[in-house]
Amino acid sequence: MKIVIIGGIAAGMSGAAKAIRINPSAEVIVYELEEYISFGACGLPYYVGDFFKSEKRMIARTVEKMQAAGIDVNVRHQVLSVDAKAKKVKVKNLTTNEIFEQTYDKLMVASGANAIRPPFKNMQLENIFKLTKMQDGLALKKKLADPKIQNITIIGAGFIGIEVVEAMLHIDKKVRLIQRGPRVFNGIFDEKITDLMQTELLAKDVELILNESVNSFVGTNCVEAVVTDKATYETDLVVVATGFKPNTDFILDTGIETLANGAIVVNEKGETSLEDIYSAGDCATVPHMVTGQNVYIPLATGANKLGRVVGVNMAGGETEYIGSLGSACVKVLDYEAATTGLSESDAAIINTELSSVFIKDKNYTGYYPNQEDLYIKLVYETKSKIIVGGQTLGKNGAALRIDVIAMAIKMKMTTDDLGMMDFCYAPPISKTWDALNVVGNVAK
Ligand SMILES: Cc1cc2nc3c(=O)[nH]c(=O)nc-3n(C[C@H](O)[C@H](O)[C@H](O)COP(=O)(O)OP(=O)(O)OC[C@H]3O[C@@H](n4cnc5c(N)ncnc54)[C@H](O)[C@@H]3O)c2cc1C
Secondary structure, X not given: OEEEEEOOOHHHHHHHHHHXXXXXXXXXXXXXXOOOOOEOHHHHHHHHOOOOOOHHHHEOOOHHHHHHOOEEEEEOEXXXXXXXXXXXXXXXXXXXXXXXXXXXXXXXXXXXXXXXXXXXXXXXXXXXXXXXXXXXXXXXXXXXOOOOOOEEEEEXXXXXXXXXXXXHHHOOOEXXXXXXXXXXXXXXXXXXXXXXXXXXXXXXXXXXXXXXXXXXXEEOOEEEEEEEOOOEEEOOEEEEOOOEEEOOHHHHHHOOOEOOOOOEOOOOOOEOOOOOEEEOOOOEOEEEOOOOOEEOOOOHHHHHHHHHHHHHHHOOXXXXXXXXXXXXXXEEOOEEEEEEEOOHHHHHHHOOOEEEEEEEEEOOOOOOOOOOEEEEEEEEEOOOOEEEEEEXXXXXXXXXXXXXXXXXXXXXXXXXXXXXXXXXXXXOOOOOOOHHHHHHHHOO
């Protein structure tokens, strides 16, 4: 059994590690374009923001460790094309420039995603960065050490843009955040939650510019200003964080089924439309746990889990992914926020009327110092009261409460169940009626 894996980060290495454990006699070969494997890009904002020093801390597993586990890891190897009929891939060794073919019994495409390069004019100017690869982080951190770089403009107020805001403030830079839509996290979080996030950003002196669309950059060698449809803003450095596109161009000529954005469509086993070809991670879809649709949710959580499922199935086992809820969390300066499942606007997808409640409560008992507000939104089917989504925001204890709501969705719990659920209580940690009980009871 020869298993070939394209891409050696979250999905690819999860698949490789699981496959060799399930079937130690299998030949597992990984081709990774970069010089490293198992790189946690999630650490990049905190690395450039100097929360920790060594970039090596973002590498979860080394090539040597994986080779010792019996996996044939080949870094600086790019898969150029896939011949699905002949079951072979064409590979380029980027060190020697040698091009060779490799046959497979099972193939996993785990090639991730690339940052979208928006059509802004003069993108070639210096000091315009993206933040997805190790090299991006190294180059950006080096540039930020230059004391002349003080005014930072971040384009895009999604998860990465907001994390970069915190990073830049942490190293005492002046920060401007430009968002094309009317709110941060446009459409991802409820307006009541984004209002609180925006108040927090403004309170920490972030220059928040909403409803403006960047057109171009101005400068001679280095960027000196950002031009939007409404104004021109002077800047020393720009970070573009405008989303991701699946990295699948090299396989599209096989006729593999994809979404319009190029994400490879997979089922619960990670199987694609082509025989013996599997996929997982940022290059692929995930089945949604509630809607059953194949959706594009590029997160490390799903990449690891579906990657592991693929590893089992390629190695001869049989298992299925339970599906994604798009559970995600983020720190917005002093706040933490999280989301899972559906919102009311998704009612049409499941053809069911949805209701929601939004509460403001407290994280723990009032006489214990530093009690904080806790906001929870709960989304549920109007008739059955089955919980299908939620969002949280607060300064302490907010984000991880979303995991309870995620579990409730999986177990098809009702708002009544949540209202009476036996949660733990001690004054410094929660309340006798936890905020999650309260939101369940309010939803009655
Ligand atoms: C700044 C940042 C912060 C993030 N924060 C979070 C977070 O807090 N929580 C969260 O859940 N997710 C987060 N993510 C997303 C998370 O990093 C990704 O979902 C995860 O890395 C996806 O893993 P993957 O294996 O699918 O793809 P990738 O990590 O993109 O790895 C794919 C690999 O395939 C290689 N490759 C591509 N094409 C080829 C080819 N033809 N031949 C050989 N190799 C190839 C690439 O070089 C790449 O290394 C963040 C991402 C970024 C950039």
